[in-house]
Amino acid sequence: EDQVTQSPEALRLQEGESSSLNCSYTVSGLRGLFWYRQDPGKGPEFLFTLYSAGEEKEKERLKATLTKKESFLHITAPKPEDSATYLCAVLQGAQKLVFGQGTRLTINP
Amino acid sequence: DTAVSQTPKYLVTQMGNDKSIKCEQNLGHDTMYWYKQDSKKFLKIMFSYNNKELIINETVPNRFSPKSPDKAHLNLHINSLELGDSAVYFCASSQFFGTGGYYGYTFGSGTRLTVV
Numbered sequence: 250e251d252q253v254t255q256s257p258e259a260l261r262l263q264e265g266e267s268s269s270l271n272c273s274y275t276v277s278g279l280r281g282l283f284w285y286r287q288d289p290g291k292g293p294e295f296l297f298t299l300y301s302a303g304e305e306k307e308k309e310r311l312k313a314t315l316t317k318k319e320s321f322l323h324i325t326a327p328k329p330e331d332s333a334t335y336l337c338a339v340l341q342g343a344q345k346l347v348f349g350q351g352t353r354l355t356i357n358p
Numbered sequence: 359d360t361a362v363s364q365t366p367k368y369l370v371t372q373m374g375n376d377k378s379i380k381c382e383q384n385l386g387h388d389t390m391y392w393y394k395q396d397s398k399k400f401l402k403i404m405f406s407y408n409n410k411e412l413i414i415n416e417t418v419p420n421r422f423s424p425k426s427p428d429k430a431h432l433n434l435h436i437n438s439l440e441l442g443d444s445a446v447y448f449c450a451s452s453q454f455f456g457t458g459g460y461y462g463y464t465f466g467s468g469t470r471l472t473v474v
Contacts, residue, residue: 283463292362292448292465293401334399344389344452345414346463348401 251276255349272337281340362466381449390432
């Protein structure tokens, strides 16, 4: 069965301190890996979709990369407003997203 | 101009009651979903509909019944509510594109259901 594991569960950084979040997956035939941001009391907000190993996408201070077994979400010089839970999910079959448990990121000013 | 909207945002009800959650999307997507997020924040799919046709029906008690009157709406009706049904329920939508992938997988803001 497809599985998605995110690490660490929680990460606390100082403002400006760059780091990476990890998403390991086991899936037969990756059809897409998604990154979402979720703020408290809100729904997941789409960030990126990656489709093949070697692919990279960037948005402001975030950069997502993909290998055959894992994806990284790199955060460069984060700001307090980047604090959120970051969710990783793989597309199973044609429609179903299988999510990891998320990484709760806190950026201290 | 909310893309995927759910109502109500909060729902508090007693055990044994029947309740409904409504979802509407204005993105023109052809597929809609219900996901459940438990207390540990795990998001798990419950149902998906493509053009009003049920496509995915995960192992969900048959007290949960989705209904899609048209491709822009997907409602969730829950009978005989139990304490364990307390969770946040998210509606989502996406658009199929020919090579087997989906884009625009967009979530609503959620309905927090509390059964007392």
